[in-house]
Amino acid sequence: MRLHHIVAKDSLARKRRMLFAAFGIVIGIMTVVGILTVARSGRAQLYEQLERYGPNLTILPAVSSLDVRMGSLSLGQLGVGENYIAQDKVPVIREITDRLIRTSLDIRVPGPIATVAPELYATTQVKGANVMVVGMDGEAQRAIKSWWIVKEGAYPAGNDALVGHTAASLLGLKVGDEVVIGKQVTMVSGVLDETGSVDDSQIFLPLTVVQDAVGKSGLISAVNVRALCTACPVSVIADEINQTLTGVRAVAVKQVAETEMGMLSRINTFLLAIAGITLLVGLFGVVNTMMAAVNERVRDIGILRAVGASRNQILKMFVYEAVAIGIAGGLAGYLSGTLLAFVIGPLIFKGAPIGFVPSYIGVSLLLSIVVAILASIYPAYRATKIKVADSLRSL
Amino acid sequence: MSPMLEVKNITKQYGEGEARVMALNGVSLVAEKGDFIAIMGPSGCGKSTLLNVIGGLERLTGGEVVLEGQRIDTLDEDAFVGARRGKIAYVFQQFHLLASLTALENVMLPLVLAGTKSDHQREALAILSKVGLEKRARHRPAQLSGGEQQRVAIARALVNNPSLLLADEPTGNMDQKTSNEILEMFSRLNREGQTIMMVTHDPVIARFADRVVNLKDGQVVNGSN
Numbered sequence: 001m002r003l004h005h006i007v008a009k010d011s012l013a014r015k016r017r018m019l020f021a022a023f024g025i026v027i028g029i030m031t032v033v034g035i036l037t038v039a040r041s042g043r044a045q046l047y048e049q050l051e052r053y054g055p056n057l058t059i060l061p062a063v064s065s066l067d068v069r070m071g072s073l074s075l076g077q078l079g080v081g082e083n084y085i086a087q088d089k090v091p092v093i094r095e096i097t098d099r100l101i102r103t104s105l106d107i108r109v110p111g112p113i114a115t116v117a118p119e120l121y122a123t124t125q126v127k128g129a130n131v132m133v134v135g136m137d138g139e140a141q142r143a144i145k146s147w148w149i150v151k152e153g154a155y156p157a158g159n160d161a162l163v164g165h166t167a168a169s170l171l172g173l174k175v176g177d178e179v180v181i182g183k184q185v186t187m188v189s190g191v192l193d194e195t196g197s198v199d200d201s202q203i204f205l206p207l208t209v210v211q212d213a214v215g216k217s218g219l220i221s222a223v224n225v226r227a228l229c230t231a232c233p234v235s236v237i238a239d240e241i242n243q244t245l246t247g248v249r250a251v252a253v254k255q256v257a258e259t260e261m262g263m264l265s266r267i268n269t270f271l272l273a274i275a276g277i278t279l280l281v282g283l284f285g286v287v288n289t290m291m292a293a294v295n296e297r298v299r300d301i302g303i304l305r306a307v308g309a310s311r312n313q314i315l316k317m318f319v320y321e322a323v324a325i326g327i328a329g330g331l332a333g334y335l336s337g338t339l340l341a342f343v344i345g346p347l348i349f350k351g352a353p354i355g356f357v358p359s360y361i362g363v364s365l366l367l368s369i370v371v372a373i374l375a376s377i378y379p380a381y382r383a384t385k386i387k388v389a390d391s392l393r394s395l
Numbered sequence: 396m397s398p399m400l401e402v403k404n405i406t407k408q409y410g411e412g413e414a415r416v417m418a419l420n421g422v423s424l425v426a427e428k429g430d431f432i433a434i435m436g437p438s439g440c441g442k443s444t445l446l447n448v449i450g451g452l453e454r455l456t457g458g459e460v461v462l463e464g465q466r467i468d469t470l471d472e473d474a475f476v477g478a479r480r481g482k483i484a485y486v487f488q489q490f491h492l493l494a495s496l497t498a499l500e501n502v503m504l505p506l507v508l509a510g511t512k513s514d515h516q517r518e519a520l521a522i523l524s525k526v527g528l529e530k531r532a533r534h535r536p537a538q539l540s541g542g543e544q545q546r547v548a549i550a551r552a553l554v555n556n557p558s559l560l561l562a563d564e565p566t567g568n569m570d571q572k573t574s575n576e577i578l579e580m581f582s583r584l585n586r587e588g589q590t591i592m593m594v595t596h597d598p599v600i601a602r603f604a605d606r607v608v609n610l611k612d613g614q615v616v617n618g619s620n
Contacts, residue, residue: 001500001507001515006493013495303491306452307484307551308508310476389452392491 003313007320010300017293018321022329024285024375025368029333030340031275032367033360037341038348039268043261045352056234057225059093059241059250061085084219085248090118096240097225104233114227115143118220120210124181124203126171132202133181135210135220144226145199153190159209160189166200168192179203182213279371286325286375290318294383301383302391311384318380319373326369334364397464399590400426400449400559405458405468407444407613418444419455420613426559426592431585433604434594441613442594443563449592450483450561451475463558480509484552488564490544492536498547499523499532505555522550526580542573549580553589560584562593566600578603 011018061083097114107113117140122133138156142148153175156162161179163171168191173179177188186205194200211217227234234252241250294301301314338356345354407419418441426432434442447453449460451467460468467478484505492501502519523529526546536544545565552560562581566574582603585591593604601607609617 001503003507006496006500006504006507009495009500010493299491300493303493304504304508305476306450306487306491307505308476308480308555310473310508312473313508387453389447392452392487392489 003316004320007317007324010297011321011324014293014296017289017296018325018328021286021289021293021372022325022332024282024289025279025325025329025371026282026333026336028275028279028282028371029330029364029368030337031278032272033334033337033364034340034344035268035271035275036360036363037338037354037357038345038352039264039271040357041341041345041352041354042349043264045349046261046264056227056232057097057238057241057250057252059085059223059225059248061221062247062249084120084216084221085118085223087118087218087220089245089248090116090220090223092245093223093225093241096244097227097237100237100240101227101232104236114225114232115140117141117144117224117226118207119222119224120207120214120216120219121221122181122210122214122216124213126173126179126203129171131167131171132198133210134202134204135207136204137207141204144224147195148199149193150190151193153188156189156204156206159184159186159206161186162190162192162204163188164192164200164202164204165194167203170201179205181205181210182215184209184213279367283371283375286372287378290322290376290379291382293321294318294379294386297383298386298391301386302388305386305388306392314384315380318376318383322372322376322380323369326372327365329372330365330368331361333368334361337364397461398425399428399430399463400592401459401461402445402449403459403461405445405448405460406456407441407448407453408456417613419448421458422610422613422615423458424608424615426590428558428590429585429588430606431581431591431604432593433601433607434592434610435596435598435601435607436610436616438596440610442596442610444613445610446561446563446592446594449559450485451479452485480505481555482558484555484557484560486545486548486552486560486562486565488567490536490541490548490568492544492547492551494536497533497535498528498539498543498550501536501547502550502554504551509555519550519554522554523547525553526550540573541569542576545569545573545577546580549577553584558590560589560591562591564594564596566595574600 094112094114094116097116098112101107101113117137120135122135123130124133125131142155150162151165163173163179167173173188173191175188175191179186179188186209192199207220211219225237227237238250238252241248304314337360338354341354345352402422402424404421404423405419406417406421409416409418422441422445424432434445436442444453448455448468455468458468459466462478462482465478467475470478493504496504499516499519502523503515506513506515506518520529520532523532526549528543528546528550531539531543536547539547565581566577569577578600581591581593585605591604595601607617608615
């Protein structure tokens, strides 16, 4: 029998109080682990989406005034007034991108590598409502927006139009309807399924049709570049485009994403602060329970002192108990936190896979043991101050 | 050679000013090895306080306590624990066993706390059989009778081979028959050389001792030897 056996036997005889003590810690750790797990899966999902979908690079006119967004990601601002990019810069962009990817990944096969998709934005009236019309290179656009699903009709060929989901329902556009832009009359060949992005409220037409209709021949509003590789030197490409071409600004989407991630991590910090407060409240709960434990055990402490326990040994016994509460609370907190993440994760990041994060077991244990020990310091100190004779005085 | 225990003119004061109570007011006594001393007196005379002060459960206000040549009243709490281990052991009226431990574990407790390298279980079992309880070793206090519990408490007190055994009304909670058994056990231990100091209010019980110190209002009134 050792000191910790005595503690274990006594604790087992007081299971309920031990459970109460651990409960405060469990709640705190549960919150921390839940938030960490959800945030982690959200971040993973965001990165995954960035890798799988959308351009790696967006090139905009250097002067800007209008928000351009990709999904929920802000890509910076774009001028729709007199601010355009000359279309003859597209081949230069393609050349720079392909050359840098070739060098970086040592590709010797000839032919284009990256997808370069120019866009021209304009507004037009359809059935009396203002709609944003996007002039596009149909093939390149389809390669970039690989998540597009044509719900009705077919992806447009020739001069036909593709209508976003919201635009179609608001304007009552169906396959075969006419869309007039300037003097150009085109026919709706397909309607997109909902994407959750600005694409839903736009109408897509061939670039030349929009250019002719609004009198912007040879001009475009933006260029999206998709390099289709995770190792592509996107920032390097952006830098070189910015240095070579005047009047344009190339933005690596990853940089934008990192800004978004910054936001995410600030929210994360805020949530963790809340979790910290929960843990602090839990700590005071444990202090309370441990104080009750000391009061409950005044007589036992007196007995132990009377049969030869030093104050140090009494202190140790409470620390042992705290560590036991910490381990139990940490494990239970980890499990319930992960379960919490399974429940709330899908509500925050739709479809983000939640999983057990084994490395959080260590974090949970460390945190809960530290909290339990902190919570036991004062009660344990009080225990050592108990006057032996008083504690043993007959009832 | 210095006596086993020397108590010199000790005082113990509770409270301050108007509420001041002198529980012990200049008590002196000497115990030699092998003594069986009964400290007697009515309740409130300070006899339990005297035992507590000797046993280190309470600090005294004035005077000296010298145990085997070492002055122990001036030691700080932690040094006192070390000085007392193996020298002074206590038997209480309420037994004061830990309810969550078995009889055997209760007896092992002083050995565990002292951190001796010996075989605690074997030693504790040997002492338990000395008080006739080896068959009840695995029982918890709640499963034992009062007399049995007190025998466990005595075993616990003896397990460290103390020079001095202090007993505060050890039979106070027992019927006549059980009380006599316990007192017979004290007598036997004393015949085997155990120094015992026992507090009681009962003259019949005090007769088991070979010397009686009468206390009244915190002072020794008979000074008998």
